[in-house]
Each structure stands twice: as C-alpha cells, then as structure tokens.
Amino acid sequence: MAIIVNLDVVMAKRKMSSGELANRLGITQANLSILKTGKAKAIRFSTLEAICRELDCQPGEILEYREG
Amino acid sequence: MQKGKLSILISKCLVCAMFLLLIWTAFEIPTISRWYDAVSNKEQAFWPLTITLYLSVAAAIVLTVHLFLLICNIQKGLVFIPQNVKHLKWLAMSLFLIALFFGIFGIVSRPFAFAFVFLFGMIGIVMRVLKNVFEVAVGLQEEQNYTI
Numbered sequence A: 001m002a003i004i005v006n007l008d009v010v011m012a013k014r015k016m017s018s019g020e021l022a023n024r025l026g027i028t029q030a031n032l033s034i035l036k037t038g039k040a041k042a043i044r045f046s047t048l049e050a051i052c053r054e055l056d057c058q059p060g061e062i063l064e065y066r067e068g
Numbered sequence B: 001m002q003k004g005k006l007s008i009l010i011s012k013c014l015v016c017a018m019f020l021l022l023i024w025t026a027f028e029i030p031t032i033s034r035w036y037d038a039v040s041n042k043e044q045a046f047w048p049l050t051i052t053l054y055l056s057v058a059a060a061i062v063l064t065v066h067l068f069l070l071i072c073n074i075q076k077g078l079v080f081i082p083q084n085v086k087h088l089k090w091l092a093m094s095l096f097l098i099a100l101f102f103g104i105f106g107i108v109s110r111p112f113a114f115a116f117v118f119l120f121g122m123i124g125i126v127m128r129v130l131k132n133v134f135e136v137a138v139g140l141q142e143e144q145n146y147t148i
Helices: A007-014 A018-025 A029-036 A045-055 B002-039 B046-075 B082-108 B111-145
Strands: A003-005 A063-065
Touching: A007 A029, A007 A045, A018 A029, A018 A045, B002 B046, B046 B082, B082 B111
Parallel strands: none
Antiparallel strands: A003 A063
16 A cells, blocks of 8 residues: 555654553554554544544654555 | 344244255155156156256255355354355355256256246346345455454
C-alpha cells in the first residue's frame, strides 16, 4: 500500500507502549498492531483523532504517502 | 438472537434428516428402479435409471455434507469467509452434476427427465449467483475487519 503508517516512530518519540496506547484509544492491541504493521485497509477519522490527541501529533506525522 | 439459533438448529436437523434419507435411498435404488419399470408402459429403463439415481444420490450426499459444513460455520458466526464460498461452489457443482446425470438419462431413455435438468440446473444457477455474492461479501468483510 502507498500509505505508510509511522505510528511506531511517534510512539517511540513520546515513549508510549503499544499496550498503553491501545488502552487509551479503546482498541485492542491486535488492532493497533494491524495499524502499525501496515495491514490496515482503512482508518476511521475518530481513531485518527484519538491517536493525534493521545500522541499530541498531527495526522501528517502518522501517515505518509510513498509512491510505488 | 434465540430465534436465529433455533433457526440454524432446525436447518442442521433438516440437513441431517436429508443425509439419512439419501443413505436410505441409496439402498433402495434397485427397488425404485424395478418399481418404475413395472409401472412404466415403455421400454425397460432399469439400468439407466439405477445408474442415474446412484450417481445423483452420490452428488446429493456431497451436497448435504457441504451444506452441513456451511451451516456449522454460520453457527460459529463465520459467515463471509472463503471456506463458505468453497462450500457454495460445491453446492452449485453438485446440483449441476445431478442435472447432467438426468440430462443423460433423458437422452438415453426417458425425455421426462429433462424436467429435472431444468429444476436442478436452475437451483444450481441460483447457488452459483449466491456464491458470487458471498465472494464480494468476503472482500467487504475483510475491509471491515481491517478498518481500525
């Protein structure tokens, strides 16, 4: 997929673990893993909003478009 | 929800009953063929009818097995999965085979058998279309599962 999810980069910068973030977002660790590993097919705006709120970042820091 | 569970249970029971009926029919096929020959005013059709019925019952048994497996998956909440698409494919193929066997019987011996060709062929086509619908649904389900 051309959209890369840089969630683990931002998580590392904020020093937040997967378990803690999943808890705060109200999703399972399995779903968070799907997001982190690029297997997700779509992300809800509500989830994106929650991620940006919890990690204090912008959507552009999480999502990257890479051609090819 | 209870109504849904009861409905699936009834379907399972009906499929099991059909399976047992088919097994019984397999043993009674020679009797059925002899009876048909006795009541029919036309030429003997014992062997063509017996072979047709044996082949059809075999295909019908395969059909009931796949139908049972399909219902079991649905009971577990696994509806739009690739396995169920395979089961529906087998259902359609079994029905087409039965239509083919009766078609051959119709050509060889009794033209009235073509009525069964249309009947089983039509139901087979319906199953095939249902399989196509399930295939699309599997894709939609996957997209739903991977939407976070």
